Amino acid sequence: MKRIPYKTYLPEEKLPQAWYNVRADMADQPAPMIHPGTHEPMTAEQLTPIFIEECCRQETDNTTRYIDIPGPVMDYYRTYRPSPLCRAYHLEKALDTPAKIYYKFEGNNTSGSHKLNSAIAQAYYAKKQGLEFLATETGAGQWGTALSMACAYMDIELRVYMVKGSMMQKPYRKTVMETYGANVFASPSETTSVGRKLLAEYPDTTGSLGCAISEAIEAALSKGSDCRYALGSVLNHVLLHQSVVGLEAKTAMETLDEYPDLVIGCAGGGSNLGGLMSPFIQDKLLGKRAPKFIAVEPASCPSLTRGRYAYDFGDTGCTTPLLKMYTLSSGYIPHPNHAGGLRFHGMSPILSKLRHDGVIDARAVPQKAVFEAAALFAKVETILPAPESSHAIRVAIDEALECKKTGETKTILFGLSGTGYFDMTAYSSFLDGSMTDYVPTDEDLEKAFATLPKA
Amino acid sequence: MKRIPYKTYLPEEKLPQAWYNVRADMADQPAPMIHPGTHEPMTAEQLTPIFIEECCRQETDNTTRYIDIPGPVMDYYRTYRPSPLCRAYHLEKALDTPAKIYYKFEGNNTSGSHKLNSAIAQAYYAKKQGLEFLATETGAGQWGTALSMACAYMDIELRVYMVKGSMMQKPYRKTVMETYGANVFASPSETTSVGRKLLAEYPDTTGSLGCAISEAIEAALSKGSDCRYALGSVLNHVLLHQSVVGLEAKTAMETLDEYPDLVIGCAGGGSNLGGLMSPFIQDKLLGKRAPKFIAVEPASCPSLTRGRYAYDFGDTGCTTPLLKMYTLSSGYIPHPNHAGGLRFHGMSPILSKLRHDGVIDARAVPQKAVFEAAALFAKVETILPAPESSHAIRVAIDEALECKKTGETKTILFGLSGTGYFDMTAYSSFLDGSMTDYVPTDEDLEKAFATLPKA
Numbered sequence: 059m060k061r062i063p064y065k066t067y068l069p070e071e072k073l074p075q076a077w078y079n080v081r082a083d084m085a086d087q088p089a090p091m092i093h094p095g096t097h098e099p100m101t102a103e104q105l106t107p108i109f110i111e112e113c114c115r116q117e118t119d120n121t122t123r124y125i126d127i128p129g130p131v132m133d134y135y136r137t138y139r140p141s142p143l144c145r146a147y148h149l150e151k152a153l154d155t156p157a158k159i160y161y162k163f164e165g166n167n168t169s170g171s172h173k174l175n176s177a178i179a180q181a182y183y184a185k186k187q188g189l190e191f192l193a194t195e196t197g198a199g200q201w202g203t204a205l206s207m208a209c210a211y212m213d214i215e216l217r218v219y220m221v222k223g224s225m226m227q228k229p230y231r232k233t234v235m236e237t238y239g240a241n242v243f244a245s246p247s248e249t250t251s252v253g254r255k256l257l258a259e260y261p262d263t264t265g266s267l268g269c270a271i272s273e274a275i276e277a278a279l280s281k282g283s284d285c286r287y288a289l290g291s292v293l294n295h296v297l298l299h300q301s302v303v304g305l306e307a308k309t310a311m312e313t314l315d316e317y318p319d320l321v322i323g324c325a326g327g328g329s330n331l332g333g334l335m336s337p338f339i340q341d342k343l344l345g346k347r348a349p350k351f352i353a354v355e356p357a358s359c360p361s362l363t364r365g366r367y368a369y370d371f372g373d374t375g376c377t378t379p380l381l382k383m384y385t386l387s388s389g390y391i392p393h394p395n396h397a398g399g400l401r402f403h404g405m406s407p408i409l410s411k412l413r414h415d416g417v418i419d420a421r422a423v424p425q426k427a428v429f430e431a432a433a434l435f436a437k438v439e440t441i442l443p444a445p446e447s448s449h450a451i452r453v454a455i456d457e458a459l460e461c462k463k464t465g466e467t468k469t470i471l472f473g474l475s476g477t478g479y480f481d482m483t484a485y486s487s488f489l490d491g492s493m494t495d496y497v498p499t500d501e502d503l504e505k506a507f508a509t510l511p512k513a
Numbered sequence: 514m515k516r517i518p519y520k521t522y523l524p525e526e527k528l529p530q531a532w533y534n535v536r537a538d539m540a541d542q543p544a545p546m547i548h549p550g551t552h553e554p555m556t557a558e559q560l561t562p563i564f565i566e567e568c569c570r571q572e573t574d575n576t577t578r579y580i581d582i583p584g585p586v587m588d589y590y591r592t593y594r595p596s597p598l599c600r601a602y603h604l605e606k607a608l609d610t611p612a613k614i615y616y617k618f619e620g621n622n623t624s625g626s627h628k629l630n631s632a633i634a635q636a637y638y639a640k641k642q643g644l645e646f647l648a649t650e651t652g653a654g655q656w657g658t659a660l661s662m663a664c665a666y667m668d669i670e671l672r673v674y675m676v677k678g679s680m681m682q683k684p685y686r687k688t689v690m691e692t693y694g695a696n697v698f699a700s701p702s703e704t705t706s707v708g709r710k711l712l713a714e715y716p717d718t719t720g721s722l723g724c725a726i727s728e729a730i731e732a733a734l735s736k737g738s739d740c741r742y743a744l745g746s747v748l749n750h751v752l753l754h755q756s757v758v759g760l761e762a763k764t765a766m767e768t769l770d771e772y773p774d775l776v777i778g779c780a781g782g783g784s785n786l787g788g789l790m791s792p793f794i795q796d797k798l799l800g801k802r803a804p805k806f807i808a809v810e811p812a813s814c815p816s817l818t819r820g821r822y823a824y825d826f827g828d829t830g831c832t833t834p835l836l837k838m839y840t841l842s843s844g845y846i847p848h849p850n851h852a853g854g855l856r857f858h859g860m861s862p863i864l865s866k867l868r869h870d871g872v873i874d875a876r877a878v879p880q881k882a883v884f885e886a887a888a889l890f891a892k893v894e895t896i897l898p899a900p901e902s903s904h905a906i907r908v909a910i911d912e913a914l915e916c917k918k919t920g921e922t923k924t925i926l927f928g929l930s931g932t933g934y935f936d937m938t939a940y941s942s943f944l945d946g947s948m949t950d951y952v953p954t955d956e957d958l959e960k961a962f963a964t965l966p967k968a
Binding site: 070207486 | 603893938940
């Protein structure tokens with residue numbers, strides 16, 4: 059039998075040359091983005107004032123199965139890809155489980171996560187379109203860092219609205235982005251009308267991702283015709299770019315004669331989860347052997363497990379087109395206690411549809427249990443995981459322990475989407491015992507649902 | 514012609530199974546450690562009250578060419594090794610140089626640097642000896658993090674004395690170490706007599722590596738027979754463990770049919786430099802084709818370029834055995850403005866001897882020029898480098914630009930020993946213009962030399 063190495067890196071010639079568009083294999087398509095006024099589906103053309111042109115095309119392309127990765131994007135990918143497929147021998151031993159645990163590790167780049175995969179694609183398309191500025195928001199900071207890196211490489215000016223609470227927790231994230239030339243503002247800020255309005259009403263607010271999105275969109279629109287807005291998750295074109303994660307993982311497992319019984323990923327807006335899972339979801343959609351899928355979300359922001367499947371805005375300011383997704387409503391303010399990202403009220407429309415159709419399962423986990431899993435993982439597998447990714451670790455461990463009970467030798471694959479190097483405030487609160495769990499009551503959610511736009 | 518990939522990862526079966534001991538090939542041995550009182554060479558037995566037994570054996574072993582890497586250390590290495598040998602295509606393009614630039618990147622692990630290579634070896638030997646505690650110091654923080662990780666894995670209690678100035682600049686480094694279970698103290702501290710004495714004399718001092726070493730040794734000795742002191746650089750056994758870096762790099766270059774004309778590394782205590790260079794130095798010592806070697810040090814702490822080759826203490830408290838090395842004297846206080854590590858007053862006795870014999874060259878570079886190189890590298894090669902490693906980048910760029918002038922197509926290999934994720938305060942001062950250069954005057958150095966121990 060072949061000895062499975064700790065780490066499998068695909069050789070350059072085996073790297074994916076095209077992204078995989080899961081929509082092309084979905085018999086039942088995700089519902090289209092609609093205009094909040096007319097309730098008509100948005101065309102690519104209608105999206106171009108906000109988003110990069112090629113991204114708009116990809117956003118609305120439900121039929122092209124594979125889309126070539128442009129040469130300059132491939133060149134950039136090769137500076138940090140392939141990412142390793144890791145066999146968690148040490149974790150298996152620590153758990154004394156018969157399960158085989160694999161993880162795809164996306165943290166070995168300066169952005170610290172998978173976010174760079176879409177950032178460089180968007181920056182490249184922006185450059186090709188002749189744009190000179192991009193604006194974006196960032197919550198935990200990975201996306202902002204990734205887009206800063208990509209824009210530095212492509213010589214594009216970037217403005218980042220960073221959720222204020224997150225900036226206070228992670229001052230160095232800002233410096234990293236600035237090192238790559240970005241202009242970073244704490245959100246809500248005085249630079250937009252959305253920000254000023256919110257600050258007037260709640261001067262002490264620490265912000266939210268939804269609000270930062272509103273500010274970035276406003277900034278992009280007000281800046282003129284050579285500026286656009288870039289988003290790091292949720293949207294279809296982002297999931298498309300992230301498919302490189304799953305394509306690499308699948309090919310790497312093939313070279314090991316392995317195939318997962320279970321694929322686990324953390325879910326905030328869905329970029330990591332969708333990227334890792336979609337090439338395996340293809341097998342399921344085509345009726346082949348396929349794994350079971352588990353999306354893991356925080357109990358404090360449980361869109362997939364307790365949200366409504368409904369049309370909603372992507373931002374607090376209600377300025378985006380409407381997306382059909384599992385949502386807690388754009389009026390839901392995630393609890394500030396929760397560490398890291400995954401605090402978005404909604405979920406990728408593609409993943410929402412797949413969840414609605416029973417293709418993927420979802421599970422919500424409390425924060426302290428997540429950090430317990432993270433600490434064990436750090437000790438035995440040596441990597442200090444991002445709080446977001448640790449949600450997936452938690453469930454991977456739970457499933458491996460279940461295998462120990464039942465004696466099953468399942469093959470588990472999870473996404474280790476990033477590292478926690480800039481999340482030490484969260485680890486600190488875990489270590490000193492000040493971290494708490496938060497789970498919204500049904501009443502909290504009902505109150506939020508009441509703010510959903512009328513169908 | 515073979516296409517050189519951006520990244521070359523050795524397959525697991527090609528990983529080095531033994532460390533290389535460069536002393537075995539040196540016709541002229543480095544001078545032995547001597548006792549400060551008797552001036553007699555120290556035996557392994559005399560070192561064992563301070564250091565881990567097997568490390569003492571390795572420290573004084575000048576004849577065994579290859580020393581097997583123990584199985585459990587190999588198991589740990591495989592969680593983060595091999596590290597990639599990277600072809601800097603983007604940097605070459607940005608410089609428009611005919612030179613081929615390679616770098617061996619050691620930053621893809623949670624400690625953020627090569628330090629883990631020796632940390633896990635020392636922790637393993639400590640465990641094997643039945644020790645329950647280790648004590649150490651850390652300057653920039655990489656070594657302390659690495660040993661924390663290794664001790665967590667081996668279930669050994671660890672106490673880390675972190676240079677106070679560094680801890681203030683990098684609060685999150687402390688949290689990382691604590692996440693791995695270490696007890697971290699700002700040095701000078703009230704927990705040792707050396708620390709108390711220094712605090713009484715200079716209450717506002719931000720500490721130094723030399724002082725932190727003294728405190729860690731005192732803590733180890735006072736703790737009793739199941740505790741020892743561990744050092745992350747300078748000593749022979751540390752260079753031995755770090756040879757894994759150069760062995761991997763050499764094998765990887767062989768698989769590409771490449772061989773360097775020039776090997777460049779940053780030099781603080783010498784662990785990174787010695788590790789990367791020693792397998793290539795072997796070629797030179799054996800009279801084969803060999804590269805030119807450049808050790809790069811900060812102009813603010815120029816031991817190899819402006820120091821004396823003399824016996825000196827390794828610490829400020831003058832508690833270590835005497836080491837024959839290039840030194841600015843243990844009384845030299847490195848300028849606080851200087852960012853990152855490399856602030857040690859001395860240098861590895863092995864490298865000092867090789868420098869003295871003309872085997873390796875040395876160059877000192879000013880800080881701002883180093884950060885300029887770092888910023889360019891980060892932009893085009895995407896990795897945010899550690900300030901220490903950026904010294905090597907600076908000289909690699911200078912040499913590549915020289916090739917552009919002369920038209921030479923040299924093959925350059927440099928060591929990218931770590932990432933700068935925890936050094937954002939330094940980057941911040943570079944970005945806002947508050948960073949300054951500092952070069953000691955000859956008078957400054959003469960004053961320091963006067964404190965050298967009498968021969």
